[in-house]
Amino acid sequence: MRLARFIVGRIVVLVVCTVMAVNLMAEEGAAVYKTPDYGKFTEAQAIGFNKTAKSRATIYTRLAEYLAGRFDLGERNGVGIDLGGGPGDLAVELAKRGDRFYWINTDVNSWNSGLTLTLAQEHNVAGKVGFVFADACNLPFRDNYADLMVSRGSYQFWGSLADGIKEVHRVLKPGGWAFIGRGFPPNAPEAEVRELRAGGLAKAPKYVPDEDAILLREIATALGAAKVEVIRHKPEDATLNYGVWLVMQK
Numbered sequence: 001m002r003l004a005r006f007i008v009g010r011i012v013v014l015v016v017c018t019v020m021a022v023n024l025m026a027e028e029g030a031a032v033y034k035t036p037d038y039g040k041f042t043e044a045q046a047i048g049f050n051k052t053a054k055s056r057a058t059i060y061t062r063l064a065e066y067l068a069g070r071f072d073l074g075e076r077n078g079v080g081i082d083l084g085g086g087p088g089d090l091a092v093e094l095a096k097r098g099d100r101f102y103w104i105n106t107d108v109n110s111w112n113s114g115l116t117l118t119l120a121q122e123h124n125v126a127g128k129v130g131f132v133f134a135d136a137c138n139l140p141f142r143d144n145y146a147d148l149m150v151s152r153g154s155y156q157f158w159g160s161l162a163d164g165i166k167e168v169h170r171v172l173k174p175g176g177w178a179f180i181g182r183g184f185p186p187n188a189p190e191a192e193v194r195e196l197r198a199g200g201l202a203k204a205p206k207y208v209p210d211e212d213a214i215l216l217r218e219i220a221t222a223l224g225a226a227k228v229e230v231i232r233h234k235p236e237d238a239t240l241n242y243g244v245w246l247v248m249q250k
Contacts, residue, residue, distance in 0.1 A: 036110040036133055046111035050087040056196055057089065059184065063152055064093035066185040071148055071177060073098035078147030081106060081171070083136045083164070083180070084154025088116030088129065094150075095125035101147075106134035137163040141171045149178045156182060156205045162219050165246070169223045172250040180216075183209070183243010186233040193240050209244040216246040226250060 053060070068074060077100040082091045084107055091105040105116045113131040120129035134140055136151075136158045149168050158164040168178045184193050213230045220228040227249040233242040 036108075038110075041109035041111065043111040046087065046109050046115060050112075050115050053087055053089045056199075058192055059152070059188070059196065060089040060093045062188045062192070063090060063185045064097055066187045067094060067148075067150060067179060068097040070179075073101050073148075076101060076147070078102075079104065079145065080148040080150065081141070081146045083134070083139075083149065083151035083168070084108070084157065085112075085116070085151075087112050088119050088131065090150065090152060091116065091129050092119050092123050092125055095120065095128040096123060099128075101128070103129050105129065105131050106136075106139075107131075108133070108135055135159075137167060139167045139171055143170055144173045146171050147173055147176050149176070149180070151180045153182045155180055156207065161215065165216070165219045165248075166223060169220075169225060169248070169250055174250055175226075176250050178248040178250075179245060180248070181231070181243055181245030182207075183241065183245070184233075185245075186231065186242065188242070190235050190237050190240060193235070193242065194237070197240065209241060213244045216244065220246060220248045 073080075073094065074097060076098065080091075080094060080101055080103045082088075082094075082103065082105050085091050085105040086107055086109075088105040091103040095101070095103045105112070110133040113133070116129065116131045117126065120126040132140065136154065137160055149172060155161055155164060165178075165180070168180065172178060184196075209232060213232050217228055217230045225248045227247075229247040231245040231247065235242060
């Protein structure tokens, strides 16, 4: 093993890097993995999105609360993966809600690694959060590895939604769960959602939630998922869009 040092601001983060692939990675020869594209995904982009994420931190807090309750994370052992987690806000919030779950934040922009580890240190969960560079459509994890896989506001940027969901299904353990979507969790108060919508959210491809709901269900069902649920939360204020979420069990 060797130690790699990342200096983020005034905080020095020591990351243990293995020379050989550890057991979370797929077997050698099973896939050809991409390397970070530093021209397309820059440090400035990571820093910029980190500022955006911090300006709407309540989204990740509410989602972590919802996931911790739904999947009983406070009482379970396991490994969780956040796909396209950027600077790690959701992974860190989830790590705060369960002492026996280890969270791996993944993103195609490798500059988010230092931001994720710094945030984990600031919230005293550095021993329960890691970072792995990953493309959602070609994940560097072995089959049947993760107990829970989550993603918020990422799937619209995947190269292929069908390929990404297929990879999620492959990496999940039998009986494992995925919670993939965009928008707000059902437990988010309408007043919060209204305020965040009014303030404007990050630029993202426009979509029709009901159409995405149909597509997500079709993809998960075709994979032979044991259980498939699509959440389209309908608040009292019908003008509020809570987004769409796929809940899938392998």
